[in-house]
Amino acid sequence: MRILHIIASLSSGGAEKLLTDLVVKMKKNKVECEVLVLTKHNNFFGEILHENNIPVYYSESPKIYSVQNILFIKKIIASNHFDIVHTHLYSAQLFSVIANMLNYNKSILVTTEHSTNNNRRNKKILRFLDLCMYRKYKKIISITPEVQNNLKKYLKLPSNNFEMIFNGIDLDKYYYAKAWQKEDIIEGSEGEKWIIMVAGMRPAKDQETLIRASNYLPPNYRILFVGSGERKQQVEDYAKKYSSNKITFLGARNDIAELLKTSDLFVLSSHWEGFGLVLVEAAAAGLPVVASDIVGMGKVATAVGGYLFKPKDEQELAKVIEQALEEGPRINAEKLEKFSIENTVKGYLNVYDNLL
Known part of the structure; x- marks a missing residue:
């Protein structure tokens, strides 16, 4: 099994730490994991991935929200055979959906929702964009029941689109x-x-x-x-x-x-x-x-x-x-x-x- 995780950065945040711990542990379970990062700025967890021989693809764009990053994701997923493309946080979620559409939706997309709320959910036009985006994911993983319940109410997608898995640590x-x-x-x-x-x-x-x-x-x-x-x-x-x-x-x-x-x-x-x-x-x-x-x-x-x-x-x-x-x-x-x-x-x- 070959998994590509995509995230905005490897800064010192909870989602970034979870991703790092996940891929290191998965490698020990003989699962091949790679990571794509939208910016190398504030690369706090990058050294840990390097020490554990986890391949990392870094975008050359200094900005996370750059069209260049969509093309970068498209290039990486088109030139490699990944069984699953797994995204974390909004920029990676959105750009990966667009990149996969440009690749004729060849990749199986999974995402993890890390927060109970965000500012987008208060704006109707952004809700429509979110609905279009999340529909492209085969599975939406929430890190607590509350995160899942809030997202279900917001998106109104079928229950079988969702999965709840608690975050974990060593x-x-x-x-x-x-x-x-x-x-x-x-x-x-x-x-x-x-x-x-x-x-x-x-x-x-x-x-x-x-x-x-x-x-x-x-x-x-x-x-x-x-x-x-x-x-x-x-x-x-x-x-x-x-x-x-x-x-x-x-x-x-x-x-x-x-x-x-x-x-x-x-x-x-x-x-x-x-x-x-x-x-x-x-x-x-x-x-x-x-x-x-x-x-x-x-x-x-x-x-x-x-x-x-x-x-x-x-x-x-x-x-x-x-x-x-x-x-x-x-x-x-x-x-x-x-x-x-x-x-x-x-x-x-x-x-x-x-x-x-």
Whole structure:
């Protein structure tokens, strides 16, 4: 079986990480996987694919939304025999459909829907475009029941077009990660409580609520933000303006498991989130997990023993942080197992087998 995964970039996001973990694990299961990327900019996970000898096709276009990328996809799928072409995120979803039409619809298309919502769904003309696009996919995989239910209501396509498969992680990587010494990362941090948030600097993530919450926390609490993105400078400026507590920006890192093990509590304060894969990573690392009570992610957080707070409410977030630190993690190991990368791969391979 030969699978081509197509995604906009390999930046440090949840969809990008899932794709990376999937293809590496599938290769170990003797499934031939390749990856096509619409831009090499911010190529965070590219090195991991290279280290695991996963072939990657990079577009030469500096822009994701470029007509050149449609022709690039068309060229790659026309000159190779892929059993399945599997897309992730909107630009790849749309451009792959157009490229496949230019190739007389020769490829079997599968896509994964990673979010419960997006701005397109509020515009009627874009709904028509989405409907035309999604109809070209033989199977639409959703990462939570809430993502699937929202998409079904939006598209009104037959139920057999859809499949729900939970995202998964390499649980052992987080179970057995070794903690760093806090002093080795931040000088003078001995005795501090570390509250960590790992997320891209994008509008959906709402780092601002955690920044405001820091004003209601004791002075020995430090907030760590791990991640990069287009809003990084904006978020850093916000922290300088609205917080009097210790806040540190560590940027994009490749030692997430170790940083989680070093920290005392994890927070994900997103406005919207299809899954929140990093919640499972934090729980597997043994941390108390705090998340905004939103569609999709709220149930994932509950499933891994997390604590919930009302979105955008910094005072409630601060109270829940202190409660979670006092009570400790509420992790259910059996429930964590359903979020293993092995289960995710098994679900995807089952979809592929049924289409071939």
